[in-house]
Structures are given as C-alpha cells and as structure tokens.
Amino acid sequence: MALASSTAARKIPLADWSRPAAAFAVNGVLYGSLLTRYPEIADRVGASESEFGAALFAAAIGGLLGSLVAPALTRVARESGATLVAGAGYALLAVTVVGAPDLFLLAAALLLANLFDGAHDVTMNAAAVKVQQVAGSPLMGRMHATWSLSLTGAGLLGAAAVGLGIPVLVHLGVVAAVVLAVQFAATTWRPRAGVAAGPPPMPTPRRPDVPAQRGRAVRLRHVLPVLAVAALAASYVESPGQEWTGLLLSRGLDAAPKLAAVAPVLFAAGLVLSRLVLDPAQRRWGARAVAAGSGVTMVLAVLAGFAVTLAEGPAGAALVAIAAAGIGAGPVFPLLFGAGDQLSARHGIPAARTASMVSALSRVGAISAPVVVGPLTEAFGMAMVFAVMAAGALLVLLALPRAVR
Structure with missing residues (x-):
C-alpha cells in the first residue's frame, strides 16, 4: 500500500x-x-x-x-x-x-x-x-x-x-x-482564520488515454473480485465470533454461563486491540504484510479452537483461541474500506462506491452466516462454529493481501 x-x-x-x-x-x-x-x-x-x-x-x-x-x-x-x-x-x-x-x-x-x-x-x-x-x-x-x-x-x-x-x-x-x-x-466546524488548515488537496489525475483505460479495466477485473471475496468471507469470521462463540462454550464445552458470556466480549476486545495498533503497523510493514498477518492469525486461531472443541478440551483454551481470532479479524474491514484509497487513486473509482461494495457484502455475510452456522451445528456439533470461521479466515488469507496491495 x-x-x-x-x-x-x-x-x-x-x-x-x-x-x-x-x-x-x-x-x-x-x-x-x-x-x-x-x-x-x-x-x-x-x-x-x-x-x-x-x-x-x-x-x-x-x-x-x-x-x-x-x-x-x-x-x-x-x-x-x-x-x-x-x-x-x-x-x-x-x-x-x-x-x-x-x-x-x-x-x-x-x-x-x-x-x-x-x-x-x-x-x-x-x-x-x-x-x-x-x-x-x-x-x-x-x-x-x-x-x-x-x-x-x-x-x-x-x-x-x-x-x-x-x-x-x-x-x-x-x-x-x-x-x-x-x-x-x-x-x-472550520478552523479559525489564521490557523493552518489541512494540507492542500491531492491534484486531480489526468484523464487516461484509451490504452490506459483498457489496462485499468483489466486490473479491476482482478482486484474487485478478490475485494468482494474478502469482504464476504470476513463476515463469516466476525459474525460467528460475536454471535455463536458463547453458545459454543456453553453447549459444546459445557462451560458455566458466566464463562460462556465472556466469549463474545473477548472476541470484541481482540477486534479493538488490533485496530488500535493497525495504523502504525501499516506505516511500518505495509498493508499487504498486515493483511497476511491478519489472515494467518485468524486461520491458526480458529483451527486451534476447532481442535479444542473436537477434543472437548478446556473452555479456557477455547477462549484464548476466540480472543486470538478477534485480534486477527480486527484489521480486515479497516483494510478493506481503506482499499478504496488505492482504487480511487489508481483507477478513478469513487471511495463511496468501494465502501458501498464492502459494506453491502459484509451485510450479506452477516445475514447469511447464521443460516449456514445453525444447521451445521445442529447436524455435526458446535465445533462447526470454528469450522465455518476457519473457512472464512482461509478465504480472507487468500484474498485480502491481493485486495489491498
């Protein structure tokens, strides 16, 4: 980036x-x-x-x-x-x-x-x-x-x-x-007169010639699909992480109600923690490296949680996996919305259009994820919560670095 x-x-x-x-x-x-x-x-x-x-x-x-x-x-x-x-x-x-x-x-x-x-x-x-x-x-x-x-x-x-x-x-x-x-x-609100306003706006790029427009169209046919896949897949991590992890602990690992209630809180805390450090991490390592690290963290965390649940291991270990999954998931949507920066600067796409795409697909994922998770957990057990999150995390790992590079 x-x-x-x-x-x-x-x-x-x-x-x-x-x-x-x-x-x-x-x-x-x-x-x-x-x-x-x-x-x-x-x-x-x-x-x-x-x-x-x-x-x-x-x-x-x-x-x-x-x-x-x-x-x-x-x-x-x-x-x-x-x-x-x-x-x-x-x-x-x-x-x-x-x-x-x-x-x-x-x-x-x-x-x-x-x-x-x-x-x-x-x-x-x-x-x-x-x-x-x-x-x-x-x-x-x-x-x-x-x-x-x-x-x-x-x-x-x-x-x-x-x-x-x-x-x-x-x-x-x-x-x-x-x-x-x-x-x-x-x-x-506007700054008082005499107070330095913001930096000057970026110059408007010249209208590209026809070959440049064709090249831009070819690049967009590669960029937009991976952006869409990452946005949709990320919802299959965030939505179950917030809505199903408490039930997973209570029914899948027989955790006490107070302990089960901590699960979505830890996932949300992981989101906040990684988002607080995202901007300096981008400045130091770049958006693509952060995206790859985010995907790897999610995949490893949810696979560990899946193994713990299958083995009926301790609820505390599952909580650690849930918190780590939240840390990995935190950068995904900020990075996806930030991808509108590059698409706007390089391809002339309004930032609102990219943000609309990311927002719409994330909402489609949030609507459809419960429909997917519910029947799977009823048929195969609560470990399917982690299985669905793992599938989403793997798709994010494959798509997100390409979407933000």
Whole structure:
C-alpha cells in the first residue's frame, strides 16, 4: 500500500480527522444503545423470539439497501454532507424504533433506521478515505477502533440505564440529541482564520488515454473480485465470533454461563486491540504484510479452537483461541474500506462506491452466516462454529493481501 511507504505523510489536522471520527463514534453509540434495549423493545410489542428475529431480518435488509444507495447520496451531497444526512436520519429513526407500538411498525422502523445506518456506514468510511488520501497517512484503524470503543461505552451506559429504570424513550431520546449535536458540530466546524488548515488537496489525475483505460479495466477485473471475496468471507469470521462463540462454550464445552458470556466480549476486545495498533503497523510493514498477518492469525486461531472443541478440551483454551481470532479479524474491514484509497487513486473509482461494495457484502455475510452456522451445528456439533470461521479466515488469507496491495 502506497500510504505505508510514502515519505510525504503529513500530520492530519484536528478539523479533518475529527469529522469522520465523530461519525464513527455516532454510529457506534447509536448501535450500542439500541442493542441494550432490544429485550425491552421486544417485550413492548409482545414479540416472540421468531417474530423479533423477523424484525431484525428487516433491519438487516434495510442496512443492505442503505449501503447500496449511499454512493448516489454521496454524489449529491459529497462525503461530509451525506454523512451528516445519514447520521441524522439514523439518530431520529432510532427513537422511532424504541417507540414503535406494534410488531409491524417496529419492523418498519428498524428497516428505515438501518437504511440510514447502512448509508452512514458507507459515507463515514468514504469520508475517512478522503482524509487519508490527503494526509498520506493510514487512518482507518483508528476510525474503526473509535467505532468499537463507542459501541462498548454505549452498551455499558445502556446497561446502567436499564438498571436505573430510565425509560427507553428517555434514554434513546437523550442519546439521539447528543449524537445529532456531535455530528452537526463536527461536520460544520472550520478552523479559525489564521490557523493552518489541512494540507492542500491531492491534484486531480489526468484523464487516461484509451490504452490506459483498457489496462485499468483489466486490473479491476482482478482486484474487485478478490475485494468482494474478502469482504464476504470476513463476515463469516466476525459474525460467528460475536454471535455463536458463547453458545459454543456453553453447549459444546459445557462451560458455566458466566464463562460462556465472556466469549463474545473477548472476541470484541481482540477486534479493538488490533485496530488500535493497525495504523502504525501499516506505516511500518505495509498493508499487504498486515493483511497476511491478519489472515494467518485468524486461520491458526480458529483451527486451534476447532481442535479444542473436537477434543472437548478446556473452555479456557477455547477462549484464548476466540480472543486470538478477534485480534486477527480486527484489521480486515479497516483494510478493506481503506482499499478504496488505492482504487480511487489508481483507477478513478469513487471511495463511496468501494465502501458501498464492502459494506453491502459484509451485510450479506452477516445475514447469511447464521443460516449456514445453525444447521451445521445442529447436524455435526458446535465445533462447526470454528469450522465455518476457519473457512472464512482461509478465504480472507487468500484474498485480502491481493485486495489491498
């Protein structure tokens, strides 16, 4: 990756990096706040487990649609304006989710809220890529770590709000008001006159001639498929790592409920840890080496977990494997979204279009992974959770270094 070896890297001004950082924080806070209130929301509309699952499926479809329409929104309002519109829509519709009086309206509110969430996901990543291009310095690791930390903090505050008996409408109303103010302030803030603004924008490349266009098309036919494979495969690591590892410990290794509950937390902690060190790692070793290390770490970790589960080994060993898998998985999506930098600079593809592709495929993976994991674990045992993650990790190892080189 060119950013890693560039000698022209500049310090990113606060006014530049704070805009995408605020958007990542807003998105993580809204998602984390809603997660803590899902049980109460389901009880409010009298939804059974299958009915609430159908409502969440509508949310997933909304997120997928939002990630697909985001490039059009970006063309109309640019990255900063599109991020503000999508973030504001997500915040306002999050309040309608917790206020929905029946299951049908809940599903509709979740679909619309996640439509804006999907658009926000794409636009904030595209905005971060723009800042990264101008600065010539890796940024995506810090942005995705901001999202993960914001989600965790919002989850802890949400759990406290539930414990204190704060009404759900009050909780989400306050959260929505705060994040709206943060998103608006970060988008509209400009440095004072006389304060050095950010570095000058990168020059627009000349329009290539016809042979260059043909060469670019040939290269894209090789780059885009591996980018797509890596994005889809990564979801088959992250989704089971967060949603199925607790069940794996409790049913596959007979772990105590408290120990099983630690599994998704450790996986998420691994994500945060590796994302915090991703940017300096890219500057030192380059994106391709980091991508290869990420894939190798995931493959070895989930294969170790698979062996432990088959042998009915100690739950502690499985927890170590789960944490290591999270560390390996952490860099994948920041690297994939950051690949929009290279595709934009070398092939003229808008960053929002690449981000839309990555976001849409990751959501397809998140939707389909439970459908794959559930029947396999029922037929062959809980070790299949690690088996599915291993297949996804192997595909990431094969595709990710090629996608980001």
